[in-house]
Amino acid sequence: MRIAIGQLWQETNTLNPLPTTRADFEPLGIYFGDELLTKLADVNEPGGFIQSVRQWPENPELAGLARFAAWPSGPVTPDTIAELLTSILDRLRTALPVDAVYLALHGAMVAEGMPDVEGELLRQVRALVGPRMPVVASLDLHTNVTRQMVEQASALVLYHTAPHIDVCETGQRAAAALRHILIDRAVVVTAFQKLPLVAPAERANTQDPASVSFKFRECLQRAEADPDILCAGLATVQPWLEIPELGSAVIVTSTYAPKALRLCRDLAEQLWQQRRGYLPELTDLPDAVRLAHAEPDGLVVLGDAADSTNSGSTGECTAIVSELTRYDWPRPALTTMVAPYAVEEAQRQGVGARYTADLGGVRDRRFSTPIRLDVEVANLFDARFTLTGHIGKNMPIDMGPAAVLKHGNVHLLVTTRSGPHFAPDFFRTAGLDPFAAQVLTAKSPCGFRAAYQDHAKKIYMVRSPGCAPSDFWNHPYLNIPRPLWPWDEIDAWAPEPVLIA
Numbered sequence: 123m124r125i126a127i128g129q130l131w132q133e134t135n136t137l138n139p140l141p142t143t144r145a146d147f148e149p150l151g152i153y154f155g156d157e158l159l160t161k162l163a164d165v166n167e168p169g170g171f172i173q174s175v176r177q178w179p180e181n182p183e184l185a186g187l188a189r190f191a192a193w194p195s196g197p198v199t200p201d202t203i204a205e206l207l208t209s210i211l212d213r214l215r216t217a218l219p220v221d222a223v224y225l226a227l228h229g230a231m232v233a234e235g236m237p238d239v240e241g242e243l244l245r246q247v248r249a250l251v252g253p254r255m256p257v258v259a260s261l262d263l264h265t266n267v268t269r270q271m272v273e274q275a276s277a278l279v280l281y282h283t284a285p286h287i288d289v290c291e292t293g294q295r296a297a298a299a300l301r302h303i304l305i306d307r308a309v310v311v312t313a314f315q316k317l318p319l320v321a322p323a324e325r326a327n328t329q330d331p332a333s334v335s336f337k338f339r340e341c342l343q344r345a346e347a348d349p350d351i352l353c354a355g356l357a358t359v360q361p362w363l364e365i366p367e368l369g370s371a372v373i374v375t376s377t378y379a380p381k382a383l384r385l386c387r388d389l390a391e392q393l394w395q396q397r398r399g400y401l402p403e404l405t406d407l408p409d410a411v412r413l414a415h416a417e418p419d420g421l422v423v424l425g426d427a428a429d430s431t432n433s434g435s436t437g438e439c440t441a442i443v444s445e446l447t448r449y450d451w452p453r454p455a456l457t458t459m460v461a462p463y464a465v466e467e468a469q470r471q472g473v474g475a476r477y478t479a480d481l482g483g484v485r486d487r488r489f490s491t492p493i494r495l496d497v498e499v500a501n502l503f504d505a506r507f508t509l510t511g512h513i514g515k516n517m518p519i520d521m522g523p524a525a526v527l528k529h530g531n532v533h534l535l536v537t538t539r540s541g542p543h544f545a546p547d548f549f550r551t552a553g554l555d556p557f558a559a560q561v562l563t564a565k566s567p568c569g570f571r572a573a574y575q576d577h578a579k580k581i582y583m584v585r586s587p588g589c590a591p592s593d594f595w596n597h598p599y600l601n602i603p604r605p606l607w608p609w610d611e612i613d614a615w616a617p618e619p620v621l622i623a
């Protein structure tokens with residue numbers, strides 16, 4: 123028995139003007155064949171899958187295809203996506219015959235001219251392996267599920283959590299779903315419902331009993347405990363996508379069609395009824411910074427959704443650092459930027475040098491306002507660490523050469539490349555203690571809460587500029603289906619799930 127495994131992973135943000143090229147896949151590691159199996163043996167969804175399958179008594183042989191993962195950013199260029207898909211498919215062709223295929227995907231990857239990358243990959247995989255072979259894919263909770271994806275895969279297994287703290291478990295669940303189909307010979311159908319809504323991410327915390335998402339997570343996990351249900355997922359969708367099939371979705375894969383339909387309809391109906399519970403509560407940036415400054419002790423976290431590097435923004439916006447530098451901070455104020463030119467200048471100047479830095483408006487001319495700031499180079503370092511928590515398990519991160527630029531007690535961490543700028547280990551790598559700060563900026567709409575909820579005295583989601591605005595429906599999206607909430611109010615809508623065998 124032989125199972126092929128590959129990974130294609132990026133959350134795209136089409137409001138980000140920076141194209142994603144092949145070079146953007148290199149920092150997280152491009153792997154082929156056995157190297158994929160070795161390097162990802164305990165990393166993210168592939169690690170969960172590999173470890174699960176290695177415990178099967180049938181002892182299947184694993185055939186590593188290719189692994190391409192890039193940090194969220196703008197659309198993938200046509201040349202790059204053609205090369206990536208060809209690379210995965212050529213290796214699958216060479217690996218044949220196999221008995222099943224597992225793909226670790228994000229589900230919200232967009233290339234120029236290809237709005238449904240995962241659907242296209244699954245279609246081409248299906249064309250290679252034929253209609254009967256089990257093809258299972260794992261997906262992020264912010265996946266944009268398309269009908270093509272559902273039709274071409276045997277089962278799609280979504281994260282249940284946001285913050286995404288179940289990446290490894292999702293790989294394990296994908297292995298369990300595959301086992302039912304491949305070994306137990308389960309004959310499954312999928313109930314699929316697309317909803318005319320996009321759920322904002324800020325309040326969608328599946329780990330917080332006060333969040334609208336909490337009971338959806340409980341419901342999905344309870345459903346999967348039912349032996350008739352292989353997998354159940356609710357995709358709130360990545361909102362910053364201008365694509366024709368944008369929208370949240372519910373999918374339920376089961377051996378018993380009426381059960382799949384019932385659960386799918388119920389979940390879709392509940393999501394529709396409770397959509398307003400997702401609308402974000404934002405604090406104006408000057409107010410949030412003033413409140414943080416007035417806090418005599420404890421950590422205040424400013425959630426920066428709009429310039430969230432986790433959501434594919436450029437990470438170059440200057441609004442927050444500008445506001446922070448208006449105050450004297452008794453305890454450190456920590457904030458971050460993706461600014462390769464600022465790192466190079468800091469390297470030229472050297473540690474201890476004082477100069478006036480030009481920041482912003484280089485990578486992102488739409489949302490990032492250029493500023494000049496008097497700084498001292500406090501540290502030069504490599505932004506390399508292992509991410510475990512939201513989005514990653516044992517995931518090697520390399521944001522390249524980096525620097526700490528100090529203005530008073532404001533510490534601005536500038537990196538060469540984008541990445542998980544919210545991560546506590548990123549600040550530690552720079553020699554700073556994130557939990558001892560007075561205020562810290564987390565470029566993330568919700569996922570940062572996994573690391574900071576228990577440490578923060580206060581958390582404010584700030585209203586600030588960026589490619590991932592919290593009020594995305596106030597921005598002109600051209601190429602999306604309408605009506606779509608919250609762009610449009612929709613009086614009446616009722617789910618009508620379709621069954622796909």
Ligand SMILES: [Zn+2]
Pocket residue numbers: 262263264265286
């Ligand atoms: Zn996500």
